Amino acid sequence: MGIGFVLILIPLIFLTGWADSSARSIPNEDMNDVGIFMLFGLLFLAATVSLLLTWLYHALMESSEWQATLGKKVLGLVVTDMAGRRVSFGRATGRHFAKIITQHVPAFIGYIMAGFTERKQALHDMIAGCLVLRRNN
Numbered sequence: 001m002g003i004g005f006v007l008i009l010i011p012l013i014f015l016t017g018w019a020d021s022s023a024r025s026i027p028n029e030d031m032n033d034v035g036i037f038m039l040f041g042l043l044f045l046a047a048t049v050s051l052l053l054t055w056l057y058h059a060l061m062e063s064s065e066w067q068a069t070l071g072k073k074v075l076g077l078v079v080t081d082m083a084g085r086r087v088s089f090g091r092a093t094g095r096h097f098a099k100i101i102t103q104h105v106p107a108f109i110g111y112i113m114a115g116f117t118e119r120k121q122a123l124h125d126m127i128a129g130c131l132v133l134r135r136n137n
Helices: 002-015 018-024 033-062 070-075 089-103 106-115 123-128
Strands: 077-081 130-134
Touching: 002 033, 033 089, 070 077, 077 089, 089 106, 089 123, 106 123, 123 130
Parallel strands: none
Antiparallel strands: 077 130
């Protein structure tokens, strides 16, 4: 997803004229107030679009009939609720944003705990009430 985002972002920078206007607003390589404002604005826009796209990708894919992102589908995994049913968009959204908490637990413990819990749940799965199961063929 990151590569796709960059492939979209780079042409947008040039199509909107941001690259040209930022070059003119930085005389002698010193960044002036306008250039700094534009840089922070672009970074904020990129972070917002990235958050929106990753949220929608995960929530829509995991709540779809596939019950998985592309990577999980390739590995034969599905995301379910605690009863093995397909998760709702809301629960998939909760699972996605619960990953923020999991990522802030030191030493990857939030992910590692999946290897030691009875149902093999990472912290974000416990928070959202989800399971990641191998699809029965």
